[in-house]
Amino acid sequence: MRTLLPPPPPSSPDYDQALASLAARILYPNPLPSTTTDLPLYVLSAAAFPSTTSVDYDALVPYVLARLPDQDSLISGLEYEILFFAHPGEDGKKKRPGWQWHVQTYQLLSRVLRKRLKRLWIVGAEKWIRVLVEGVMVIGGGKGRKKVVFVRGMRELVGWGVSLEELCVPPHVWEVERKQRRRSLNENGNGWRRCFGVGEPLPYGESGGVRLPRVLRETTAFLLMDECVKTKGVFRINAKAIDVEVLKELYERGQNFVVWQEKNTVLSFPHWKNGIGNVSLDELEEKDGFDVHAAAGLIKLWYKELREPVCPPSCYQAMGKFYGTQSVELEPWQLADLLKADAEWTFLSATARQILRLHLLPLLSRVTTFGDWNQMSAYSLAVCFAPALLKGPDIEEDMRMIGVVQKLLEAMVKNWETHLAPALGLNNAAFDEALRLPESIADREDVCEKDDQVTSWLDAQTNGIALIDNDGITACSPDNDGEDNMGPPPLPPRPRTFSDSRSEESRPALPPRLRSSTIAEFPSSDATSSPLSSPKDRSDSSVKRKPAPEVQPLPRYSMVIGPPSAQQLPATLEHIPFYNSVEIPEDFDGLVPDALLPDYETITESSGRGVIPRKPVPEKSSARKEP
Secondary structure (H helix, E strand, C coil): CCCCCCCCCCCCCCCCHHHHHHHHHHEEECCCCCCCCCCCEEEEECCCCCCCCCCCHHHHHHHHHCCCCCHHHHHCCCCEEEEEECCCECCECCCCCCHHHHHHHHHHCCHHHHHCEEEEEEECCCHHHHHHHHHHHHHCCCHHHHHEEEECCHHHHHHCCCCHHHCCCCHHHHHHHHHHHCCCCCCCCCCEECCCCCCCCCCECCCCCECCCHHHHHHHHHHCCHHHHCCCCCCCCCCCHHHHHHHHHHHHHCCCCCEEEECCEEEECCCCCCCCCCCCCCHHHHCCCECHHHHHHHHHHHHHCCCCCCECHHHHHHHHHHHCCCCCCCCHHHHHHHHCCCCCCCCCCHHHHHHHHHHHHHHHHHHHCCHHHHCCCHHHHHHHHHHHHECCCCHHHHHHHHHHHHHHHHHHHHCHHHHHHHHHCCCHHHHHHHCCCCCCHHHHCCCCEEHHHCCCHHHHHHHCCCCCCCCCCCCCCCCCCCCCCCCCCCCCCCCCCHHHCCCCCCCCCCCCCCCHHHHHHCCCCCCCCCCCCCCCCCCCCCCCCCCCCCCCCCCCCCCCCCCCCCECCCHHHCCCCCCCCCCCCCCCCCCCCHHHCCCECCCCCCCCCCCCCCCCCCCCCCCCCCC
């Protein structure tokens, strides 16, 4: 019979640090309590479980259970919840212990540990996990079945009242959720933005000045750490696309806990640090996080999705004129004049100059100082960032301007430390201060912005002038006793053309349009009584409409037209053309008796053409044929 013994104390020589670190990845306390019951919440990750071929599970289980509340706290009445993420890891299915091992392990748990479990959330469980949990609960007594809640994904977890923003979720869980959903949790049709593509990329702090947004502050602070900034090809090597998409979703939603980890370097920026709630930060350093390449890719994505790019198409002509040739040498004083806040002339907008001075140029200059390790020179950094600074409607025009932007950015990065930063009154201390966690809690997170609050420069150029509907506003009138009622202005007089120069009285009024059924009901040709005449025509006006001619029936299609020697057509059929492309021989005497021919037989005397007469139908004989 197996026995479950507690692990040795950390000071003991029998204490296994490798198993303790592995247990910290499997089970760790959430920094904030549960939003449904306000109880301590523990996160259990199935992807962190190792294979049975590499680890002894009987020795690992005591280290995992030791991370739950101790016996004294449980006996005193402390309850807790467990959030179990059953998503598989990157290596897929591993060799797991059998169901007998799970049943025995559940029976070895202390009674107080099972009793104080308030709720067990199981997210993304497969069928075999559902069957296993159901079997274990039934064999163990069946009372714990009511505490288990199966949810299919994060979206359903939100429906139970759990706040995703207050959870510290492993990165692989977000990746699996993203692949299964194929779209972001934020794409719910509300149209809110927080970090990417907002109208004000540099938000204002409580002090009144601009500050860096949270996504730039955290990613840049992690990237400039000693072990991270020395990573080879830090901006040149692309991160996994799924990691960048997940990080964008987390920052747009306002996730409180985003953990960054590169080798032995771990950085976390909790939203409630030194502030509100029961925040525990000790265990965050023992779990996996996002790497430095994901941070670098997120920075480039932020610049790429700016609502107004750093170099808009309106400045292409000026850049090509002054800096487009290879013979032009960029002097430091010229570059400083382009970046000054009070510059007399510059093709960069005020927001673009602030972004370059406060973040991009100090960051790239700091990265180049570690060029011996990361192999990132000013030229290579300019090549990586130049496409993100251009975003116009014409891709070919953007490609032609990439070389000019690379040239300008390379020169600015090379001269930042020596010339540009002193000329602009900036230094490294100010940049480091901007990367620290703000003291004000309100400045630690960015404010959401509605999509329709700000119109991008591209939309403003393509949509043209927007007309405002002022129909509901009371118009200004001279009898308003001095009150200014903002109403729509009167329309200008309509310009007259040459045809409108005549007076209104001299223009004849057009009759109203009538249906064909009305014409058939009134065949009279009298102008005074015909319904074709308008009411104005039936008055004393001198303008009269010409009466319509009488409608004559058309000839039947079976009528034939004889030789040209016949008499003319009636007047009503004089202008109706009849054509025939078959030549009629001169000796043709016809197949129809003359008595059956109609009075009109030809079209004109000079046409020389006729229509072949129709062959008469023989009379039916009343006599029956003899067999």
